[in-house]
Amino acid sequence: MMRRAATNPGTDRHTGPVQQVEDWPAERLEAGSPLVPPPPGKQVLMQVRALTKAFGPRRILRGIDVDICAGETFVILGGSGSGKTTLIKHLMAMLTPDSGSVVVDGLDLAKATPEQLVEYRKKMGVVFQNAALLNSLTVLENVGLPLTEVEQRPADEVRARVVEALRQVFLPADEILDLKPASLSGGMRKRVGIARAIIQKPSIILYDEPTTGLDPVTVNGVNELTLQLQQKLGVTSIVITHDLDAAFMIADRIAVLYKGRFIAVGDKRAIGDNPHPVLRQLLTGSTTGPLTEDFLTAKKPEGAPS
Amino acid sequence: MLAEVGRSILHNAEIAGRCLSLLGRALLALRHIGRGRSQIVRQLDMAGFGSILVLCLIAGLTGMIMAVQTGSELEKFGVLKNLGAIIGATFCCEMGPIWAAVIVLARVGASMAAELGTMTVNEEVDALKVMSIDPVRYLVMPRILALMISMPLLTTMADFVGLLGGALVTKAQFGQPLRTFMESAQGLLDGMDFYSGLFKSLVFAVIIGTISCDQGLATKNGAEGVGRATTATVVLSIVFVLLSDHIMNYILLKVITPLMGLT
Ligand SMILES: Nc1ncnc2c1ncn2[C@@H]1O[C@H](COP(=O)(O)OP(=O)(O)OP(=O)(O)O)[C@@H](O)[C@H]1O
Ligand SMILES: [Mg+2]
Numbered sequence: 001m002m003r004r005a006a007t008n009p010g011t012d013r014h015t016g017p018v019q020q021v022e023d024w025p026a027e028r029l030e031a032g033s034p035l036v037p038p039p040p041g042k043q044v045l046m047q048v049r050a051l052t053k054a055f056g057p058r059r060i061l062r063g064i065d066v067d068i069c070a071g072e073t074f075v076i077l078g079g080s081g082s083g084k085t086t087l088i089k090h091l092m093a094m095l096t097p098d099s100g101s102v103v104v105d106g107l108d109l110a111k112a113t114p115e116q117l118v119e120y121r122k123k124m125g126v127v128f129q130n131a132a133l134l135n136s137l138t139v140l141e142n143v144g145l146p147l148t149e150v151e152q153r154p155a156d157e158v159r160a161r162v163v164e165a166l167r168q169v170f171l172p173a174d175e176i177l178d179l180k181p182a183s184l185s186g187g188m189r190k191r192v193g194i195a196r197a198i199i200q201k202p203s204i205i206l207y208d209e210p211t212t213g214l215d216p217v218t219v220n221g222v223n224e225l226t227l228q229l230q231q232k233l234g235v236t237s238i239v240i241t242h243d244l245d246a247a248f249m250i251a252d253r254i255a256v257l258y259k260g261r262f263i264a265v266g267d268k269r270a271i272g273d274n275p276h277p278v279l280r281q282l283l284t285g286s287t288t289g290p291l292t293e294d295f296l297t298a299k300k301p302e303g304a305p306s
Numbered sequence: 307m308l309a310e311v312g313r314s315i316l317h318n319a320e321i322a323g324r325c326l327s328l329l330g331r332a333l334l335a336l337r338h339i340g341r342g343r344s345q346i347v348r349q350l351d352m353a354g355f356g357s358i359l360v361l362c363l364i365a366g367l368t369g370m371i372m373a374v375q376t377g378s379e380l381e382k383f384g385v386l387k388n389l390g391a392i393i394g395a396t397f398c399c400e401m402g403p404i405w406a407a408v409i410v411l412a413r414v415g416a417s418m419a420a421e422l423g424t425m426t427v428n429e430e431v432d433a434l435k436v437m438s439i440d441p442v443r444y445l446v447m448p449r450i451l452a453l454m455i456s457m458p459l460l461t462t463m464a465d466f467v468g469l470l471g472g473a474l475v476t477k478a479q480f481g482q483p484l485r486t487f488m489e490s491a492q493g494l495l496d497g498m499d500f501y502s503g504l505f506k507s508l509v510f511a512v513i514i515g516t517i518s519c520d521q522g523l524a525t526k527n528g529a530e531g532v533g534r535a536t537t538a539t540v541v542l543s544i545v546f547v548l549l550s551d552h553i554m555n556y557i558l559l560k561v562i563t564p565l566m567g568l569t
Contacts, residue, residue: 092436121436121438126436128433130428132428132432133430134433134434135425136348146437149437149444150439
């Protein structure tokens with residue numbers, strides 16, 4: 001608790017009640033945050049405009065507008081199931097929008113040719129939420145996969161770079177190199193996934209909950225790694241996380257996803273001071289508020305005791 | 307009811323279309339065959355050589371059953387000496403390739419679909435794409451190729467074991483010397499039967515490989531979907547193997563044989 005307060009002065013995440021919902025009719029609650037121009041001296045790398053996506057009848061993304069700048073660390077917060085993973089899958093062109101667009105460096109991902117996508121993805125590293133390691137390959141083969149399959153590097157160079165990448169995520173290379181993912185712990189798999197994402201020294205890294213399931217020391221290590229990559233190599237990072245400390249530690253800007261829109265986008269200070277009830281609830285972890293409202297006021301099945 | 311039939315036809319047409327495009331892309335990926343060496347070797351390991359024992363058992367038993375059945379008929383007409391040719395022809399043209407296909411689709415095809423299905427569900431395939439690794443080149447092409455190498459070998463083995471089974475039974479049951487049986491069968495090897503059987507087994511390999519990879523990569527809905535992909539692979543493969551067998555027989559009889567006769 002102390003550390004939380006220390007890393008995040010200026011916000012009162014643990015005090016103060018969630019703002020009265022009456023002041024916030026649904027329209028205002030769900031309204032998207034207006035698009036702000038990039039900070040001076042920053043270049044826009046990704047432009048997301050009016051992005052919508054539905055799976056069947058369920059409208060998951062309902063109009064995302066955001067600019068992500070080159071070299072910034074952009075953190076996405078949001079309740080479970082709010083569509084964070086769905087959003088970043090659009091950024092890696094694994095999903096195509098129902099409407100709207102994602103434009104990266106002038107390239108509209110939905111209209112790009114397969115060759116253009118290959119080139120685009122070569123600049124990108126992705127840490128999947130479930131690590132997504134290939135189960136039939138060893139750790140060495142998994143982490144080295146982009147080097148052997150895409151860059152076609154010789155085996156000894158691959159091995160050296162794999163060992164280095166594993167060291168960066170605090171994994172004992174000599175113990176695990178020849179193991180299959182199935183015999184690693186969840187936290188180890190996650191870190192092997194991170195090692196795979198950084199091994200090609202990508203200029204854009206997407207992290208989908210990189211620190212979930214890791215011990216506090218490793219969490220800090222991974223956060224520091226993210227910072228280092230940004231500061232030393234100018235990597236653009238987009239980080240989905242449920243870890244508020246991490247968010248406030250690494251973020252240049254934070255965005256909050258709620259009901260398919262970014263209801264707030266801004267730097268740490270702006271987010272910390274933002275009175276939006278959804279944001280307050282996310283930051284305090286309170287069980288009363290708009291995030292749980294739908295659930296509490298949902299119709300009880302007939303005959304159920306009230 | 308009618309709507310359902312229509313929907314199922316559409317669904318199958320969609321699968322067929324998808325398979326054809328997948329096969330096309332796999333053929334294109336053959337350009338990178340050198341880079342896929344380790345994958346191909348890995349797949350060869352799983353591509354049916356583990357099924358040799360079962361296949362031998364089934365082929366041998368079929369040969370024995372056929373020898374008893376056909377032999378007792380032939381004996382009535384006093385043409386038992388032709389038994390070897392009949393069993394040989396049946397095995398080389400039909401039984402060998404079909405049994406090899408059935409065993410391979412049930413064991414290898416199903417497990418390929420399950421493996422690729424699990425990979426799809428676990429986002430491993432997405433991860434490959436994000437790393438700019440083409441799943442068709444990395445996953446599909448080596449699998450189809452491995453089957454194309456293993457199937458003719460398995461077929462040849464089935465032919466041989468089937469014949470052997472037949473020969474042994476003929477000797478035990480009818481007292482015909484092994485040599486007579488084998489000499490009668492040998493007449494075939496300069497004929498088309500053996501090679502047409504091998505050609506069929508190549509086609510079957512392509513069918514099984516393409517269907518199982520397509521079903522695996524199209525898997526949705528978690529573990530349940532993996533189960534469904536596996537079942538669909540077995541059913542679709544059997545249907546298309548038999549269908550293509552029929553078509554190839556037709557072509558062989560109506561087109562190729564007359565052509566050969568002319569020359
Ligand atoms: N391929 C899909 N088909 C159907 N529905 C999907 C699909 N992918 C995601 N969804 C739905 O979209 C919603 C958002 O999913 P998503 O994975 O983006 O959430 P998330 O914000 O990443 O949640 P978490 O924090 O739990 O990871 C979920 O309700 C999910 O059921
Ligand atoms: Mg997610």
